[in-house]
Amino acid sequence: MKNKNPAHIFVSGIEKEKKLSGRKKTKLPERMKQYYELFKKLFDNIPIGLCIADENGKIIAFNSAVLKPGGYRCNDIKLMTSPDEFFFEPIQMEEIKSIVRQKGELHRYEVKLKKKDGGYYIALLTLIPVQSDKKKQWYVVIEDVTERKKAEEELLKTKKLESLGILAGGIAHDFNNMLTAVLGNIQLAMSHIKNQSEPVYEKLAEAEKAAILAKSLTMKLLTFSKGGEPVKKLVSVEQLIEDSIFLSTSGSNTVCETNLSPDLLPVMADAQQITQVLQNIIINAKQAMPEGGKIMVKASNVDLTSRDNLPLEKGKYVKIEIRDEGEGIPEENLSKIFDPYFSTRKDGSGLGLATAYSIMKKHGGHITVMSKVGIGSTFTIYIPAAPVSKTLASKNDERKTNGNHQRIKILVMDDQKYVRNTIKTMLSLHNYEVVTAENGYQVIELYRKALMNEKPFDVVLLDLTVPGGYGGKETLRELLKIDPAVRAVALSGYSNDPAMAVYRVYGFKASISKPFDIDELLKTIETVMDNTTVHEEQKN
Numbered sequence: 181m182k183n184k185n186p187a188h189i190f191v192s193g194i195e196k197e198k199k200l201s202g203r204k205k206t207k208l209p210e211r212m213k214q215y216y217e218l219f220k221k222l223f224d225n226i227p228i229g230l231c232i233a234d235e236n237g238k239i240i241a242f243n244s245a246v247l248k249p250g251g252y253r254c255n256d257i258k259l260m261t262s263p264d265e266f267f268f269e270p271i272q273m274e275e276i277k278s279i280v281r282q283k284g285e286l287h288r289y290e291v292k293l294k295k296k297d298g299g300y301y302i303a304l305l306t307l308i309p310v311q312s313d314k315k316k317q318w319y320v321v322i323e324d325v326t327e328r329k330k331a332e333e334e335l336l337k338t339k340k341l342e343s344l345g346i347l348a349g350g351i352a353h354d355f356n357n358m359l360t361a362v363l364g365n366i367q368l369a370m371s372h373i374k375n376q377s378e379p380v381y382e383k384l385a386e387a388e389k390a391a392i393l394a395k396s397l398t399m400k401l402l403t404f405s406k407g408g409e410p411v412k413k414l415v416s417v418e419q420l421i422e423d424s425i426f427l428s429t430s431g432s433n434t435v436c437e438t439n440l441s442p443d444l445l446p447v448m449a450d451a452q453q454i455t456q457v458l459q460n461i462i463i464n465a466k467q468a469m470p471e472g473g474k475i476m477v478k479a480s481n482v483d484l485t486s487r488d489n490l491p492l493e494k495g496k497y498v499k500i501e502i503r504d505e506g507e508g509i510p511e512e513n514l515s516k517i518f519d520p521y522f523s524t525r526k527d528g529s530g531l532g533l534a535t536a537y538s539i540m541k542k543h544g545g546h547i548t549v550m551s552k553v554g555i556g557s558t559f560t561i562y563i564p565a566a567p568v569s570k571t572l573a574s575k576n577d578e579r580k581t582n583g584n585h586q587r588i589k590i591l592v593m594d595d596q597k598y599v600r601n602t603i604k605t606m607l608s609l610h611n612y613e614v615v616t617a618e619n620g621y622q623v624i625e626l627y628r629k630a631l632m633n634e635k636p637f638d639v640v641l642l643d644l645t646v647p648g649g650y651g652g653k654e655t656l657r658e659l660l661k662i663d664p665a666v667r668a669v670a671l672s673g674y675s676n677d678p679a680m681a682v683y684r685v686y687g688f689k690a691s692i693s694k695p696f697d698i699d700e701l702l703k704t705i706e707t708v709m710d711n712t713t714v715h716e717e718q719k720n
Contacts, residue, residue, distance in 0.1 A: 229303075229322035235315060249303070249324040251296040290325070301326045356673025357596050359695035363391040364602035367698050371609065391695065393427050410450030410542055411680045411693060414566055417444050417498050420451060421477055424458035433472035436462070441480040445565035447498055452693070453539045454563065457547070460532040461502050461559045468506025468557065476503045481565065492546050496565040503558040509551035517549060590705065591626060591637040593617045593655065594671065595646045599694075603641065606698050612705075620650020624658050631663060639705050642688075644672040644679055653679055656687050667708050 229246035287307045292300040306321040478501040518537040551557035600616040642652035673694040683691040
């Protein structure tokens, strides 16, 4: 027995209609028979859904392609009293009938059609009027445009995010400039207090830490802007975890417990970006336990091999596990949680975990998740450990106060006066000779005169962004023409600038992101003076 497909049903329906109308079956001419077979073959095999509707809009035939988007099969037809039940709600059918009666020309419009599983898909209906045996009929083309609509929506989101990115970059730059002055002046005030046990010193120390952590807020803005290459340096994973927990759980009803190996290896990483990854996951865990609960953070050293079945090169990594006791993630959503804009929460943006995944990929690391509904979730992060030759300096080693820097001349360029003054005061306190400039034109002139007078500047600190004038990159190009041996350091409150990650390509000796503390600034200058670099360059 031949398998009856929709086209066959269509043909048998026509024959039945003829018989009921009392018409005698007539033999079709050979040419007409060929046309009929050709139409039948085309109707049944064309990959676009086709229907034929009568003059009242009622569907009398359709092909198999109509069934595919809704997840139906040919056998499902037997369960329906009318083909219309497959995809149209009653109100939609009435709308189609109304259009058919009123309009005599081609008409297109979008509708939501039913799927077998109870869901919907978006379809574009094209109604084409035809005349057959003195009866008006309609060819209805049903095209599944769900993916196209999603793509259009994603494109619209992308355009909105690009506009937001321009705004975010500007806000982040200005905010970090302000934080540079705030953090710098807090540390200057602390340096004048001899007794560190005094209450005022403790308060300033808390303000100092808050100012440093506030920098992570700008990273949320920079999520929407272009760039994002990590500015790597040697950092302590233990410190990153402690800072992230403090910022993510402060004031909440969530308890965070840690189990950190005492011999955790340092990593070459962008501290701000890794902190953002940890914050996003901890905040997700907190949201999964609205009534409160416990988050466990565990960190250890691991030596990965090919047997670990991870998309990572073999070697030493720091493994961080973040486990919650929340609601868990349904199995069908586990493969989607790192997709941009995917979120199961009404107020979620769907960017937190997508951003975390992207950051770990740029660091040569990886992030995985295991979850069971009603039990909780565990996110596991792998960060490449730093080479054995890399060691973290202690805070006492980093700070060299009141050193003998009378002969070292520093030229500082920043368009913000309060930033220039703060940096000058910070360096002057440590006996550097400091000259400031507002823009690149002033820097070029000052540098040229100092060189001619045989009193050259030893180091030049250049802000990358100067509105309406020469920024750091443009200024350095001119300085290199004057003195190929110039020692320049890139400054920016907008760390997504590629010159921050691959500064050597642009001629800089080092880079430092705003806001920075006195230790970081002094260490950068001292290292540049020793003809070494501060940050590990991004390897492409």
